[in-house]
Amino acid sequence: MTAGGVTLAQRPERIVSLGPSATEMLFAIGAGPQVVAVDDQSTYPADAPKTDLSGFKPNAEAIAAKNPDLVVATDDLNKIVDQLGKLKIPVLLVPAAKVLDDTYREIDELGRLTGHQTEATALTDRMRTQIDKIVKGVPARPSKLTYYYELDPALYTATSKTFIGSVLGLFSLENVADPSDADGSKGGYPQLSPEALIKANPDLIFLADTKCCQQSPATVKARKGWSAVTAVQKDQIVSLDDDIASRWGPRVVDLVQSVADAVSKVPA
Known part of the structure; x- marks a missing residue:
């Protein structure tokens, strides 16, 4: 499984998410059961395993204590990618989107890396269709x-x-x-x-x-x-x-x- 420069030998079963948007994406594609911890700002969905982990000031030791086989982060703050790399913990970065296509790409990457490619494709297709319908429904x-x-x-x-x-x-x-x-x-x-x-x-x-x-x-x-x-x-x-x-x-x-x-x- 390869996405976003990250290659995994097998499907990750202990995912840590360090960003609210990443958390929402993971749960939306059906990877929620694989998520063992999310950061303190991840308020949705309600059943996400919220912890005191910080995405703004990520602590490698605290993250490693969750024994993750994949960490999803929205920014490389505190050089967390390098820090976790030294601990042999892979990190997928899903940075803040600049346009909607970035959102679709990140959902696709998460789908490929977590074993939920089909669900991810279905989600982005659905989002595109819904947004297109909503926009076209507004009178000129x-x-x-x-x-x-x-x-x-x-x-x-x-x-x-x-x-x-x-x-x-x-x-x-x-x-x-x-x-x-x-x-x-x-x-x-x-x-x-x-x-x-x-x-x-x-x-x-x-x-x-x-x-x-x-x-x-x-x-x-x-x-x-x-x-x-x-x-x-x-x-x-x-x-x-x-x-x-x-x-x-x-x-x-x-x-x-x-x-x-x-x-x-x-x-x-």
């Missing part, structure tokens, strides 16, 4: 809607060059944050000023900080000066599930549906 508009995507109340946001930006781009929406990181120096995640945001006057506001920061349409409406924003005036503020909105696994279909519902409600 005479002009593009603009939007602001909020990561936290300090007005950090994501541009069109990010994964989330590519997902919203499926609906031909215009991102008001793009001019704030035109040269890409902020990695696609600039911080806007309240003045700039109000001036940009987005038609839609998507809140991806409802869980972490308790933001809601009501808290947005209460912000000073925001009453002049079209999205506020027309009640076009969309509350998203933080977890679904920040991950690039199978539940991206749910995110696409949420965006479709919001766009469809805006009068042409």
